[in-house]
Amino acid sequence: MRLIGKLAVSAALATVMAAAPVTLVPAQNASSGPTLVEAELPLTSLLALYRVRNPQRLEQVFQTLEENWSDGYYAPLIETTAFTSNWVARLATFEFLERMSGQSLGTDSQAWFQWLWNRPEAITADYADFKALIYRLVDPRFETYFSGRSDSARIRLDEIRWGGVVQDGIPPLRNPDMLTAEEADYLDDSNIVFGLEINGDARAYPQRVLAWHEMFVDTIGGVEIAGVYCTLCGTVIPYRTTVDGTNHVMGTSGFLYRSNKLMYDQATQSLWSTMRGEPVVGPLVDQGIRMEWEPVVTTTWGEWKRRHPDTQVLSLNTGHTRDYGEGVAYNRYFATDELMFNTPFNNDDLLNKQEVLGLRFPGAPDDQLAVDTAFLSENPIYTAEVGFQQIVVFTDSSGANRVYDPQEVVFAHYDGDASIVDVDGVAWTLSEDALTAEDSRTLQRLPAHRAFWFGWHAAFPETRLVM
Template sequence: MKRSFLFFLLPVLLLIAVEVLSVYFIMPFPGSQLGLAMDGTEQASLARVELAYWLHNNIIWLRAVGLLLLAYPAFWLLTRPHRAWHRYIGVGLLVIYGVVLYMVNREMMADQMFKQPTTKRVVPMSQNKIPLQKLVLGFESVGQATAYPLQLIGYHHQVRDTVGNQPVMITYCTVCRTGRVFSPMVQGQADEFRLVGMDHFNAMFEDKRTGTWWRQATGEAVVGPLRGQTMLELAARQMTLGEWAAEHPNTRVLQADPAFADEFKSMRTYDRGLSKGKLTRRDSGSWQPKSWVIGVERAGFTQAYDWNQLQTNRILSDVVGGEPLLLAMAPDSVSFGAWSRRVGVQTLNFQFANKRLTDLETHSVWTWRGHCIAGPLTGRRLIPIPKAYQEFWHSWRSFHPDTKQYDES
């Protein structure tokens, strides 16, 4: 093989490799995300994200250097006498590089695959078109409530809004089944974010001002100038739109953007765990990577609860971080709530029998929302525990490696 052909071959392969690797480490390609659990691979995984971040920030000059190194050998190969197969391979590699360049930057970038709404409509219930049985992420601030259907935010991954005069960043990762609401304030200023890829199968966002990359599941900055900082998370709840509207009759509801009708259609069964995608479908068994769990965080302690067990028992009682906890399932078997079992100085113990939730201490009757509707404690309400999430087991254990699994026995 002629030396001039090698001088052509090396820079064009380098250019192709740089483009591919810039997305490989932060997208769900085979082998790109190290494991489903935090099993000692955290440092290796972080190194891959750091490499992707370096490539992202240096891609312009890397392309420039590669093209400069390629220019003369390409000119020599195409204009001087060479073996025909050298030219065929050379032209083919140039075409491949052009295709890779286009695909990486126009088709495979996360923010090109999952776009923000072009027309955002948030309407009152009187104008709502979203079915009441659809799951939503509900957020309330200063008396104003808004529901964000999982089918919609699962595609967008991020929707910006203002609720009760408070700017909010509504986020969702379908591969982790994690819904989080954050304040978009970074260093005291409202910032813009774009979906940049994923780490441990969890969405990552890049802020516009500093270029820092943030994990969606925890709000933690993993690489960039603000590494180690955490976005302020705001309490949100997941339930059906019908249950949310019953609790918040004046709620607003995010509507589907017609520009993404096909994308929303492909997501129509996701919220009930019936997606056919390998990364987003539910494992109906317990404690498998794609099994549903409820993860609870309190005072630095974390606990995971089997969704199937909650559906069977209707309630689960525990203590997390010193706080007595009640998990309660709604009659629709898809909405849930997490509450403190403390009422004043008393800690209540609950039972669910004959379709009634009662406490053993006063025999008062309660709703799954933590409202006492009959008995000595009528009118009392349990205090909600804000950090209680439904998500895939692989996600919860990845970002809470010290979590414990609830064992009723």
């Protein structure tokens, strides 16, 4: 997510605070400072506190707030410190948070968020409306995400963070222009692409283009697909957007959950999990809606083009002006192991941005497997089980991973390209949709995708890891 100007954020918040109902009234003795009208503060009143800039009056306000304290106020207080331009109130709020929590986290909002997320969730009944009030001044469409939706949230509302852009501020590519392999002279063979093939229709989506757009919405092999790229967590997942006859038109919400982008659907403005392909906040929650995902491979343009000479590939004619050079988008983010948005977890089993191959299946929702891609490169044939599903992963000489259902077949040799031999000496041929034996048996390709370790672990903290 690209961050927009902080001045715009501060101006929006200032407008919110100016419009917020004031429940602070002068006491009978004016020198005693403001008091509270209600014992239970509405969250809009927490915003009203930021009108006060005099340190002594702020301390009086926080003293009164302390006397009426609810742990549900931690979340909005921490959230507003990330936006307010009133530095006097901001510093006073951090001091107040330290006094109430017993923590010594100073002015580090990221540390405060992580502390909050490792506590039992405690939010007030109107916290969702608080988020609607805050963010509608950034983008009026944001209000619908939250207003009146506290009961429909299936993830922690206090873990939903704004990524710094408006709705579709990182513009999805909808029905994008495509080129033939011969026409795509802007690509070098070493450029990274995300490749998929559906019903014989092979497509390549270069990382250098998709990183600026984070989603493509296209029809591939007659199937409506939303390919979602979360650059922060290194994940590309192509979803079939038609579920039970309804096509969900997806977009980029502008919000994150555990540093993973949240999608939205245009019809209901529900928020959707990118990792799970299902709605997590809004009217579509608990309706059994889950988008199926297609297999995707991360490889090089040269390797994909060799395997699929008839492939189509994204054109640079996107309708947007960007520097689509290889490695330009998010170059600083990719150059370090630091995170832009933290998660509740600190896990050092692998580096944050080490890539893993993520495996999960609807039949076993509580079992997930992450396999270090460095391990797979050293073990080009790897077998395992995820829930009831047997898997075999073939990693070719370029480092690309493909997963299949072995159905009890045991494989002995892989040439790193397309030829495989099983322990009975039967030859098999690898393709994007299946393994095909010389006796015409086929083994189905299974969906899998890569992710940065921290992003996969944040979404599935109970995952197994092979490294």
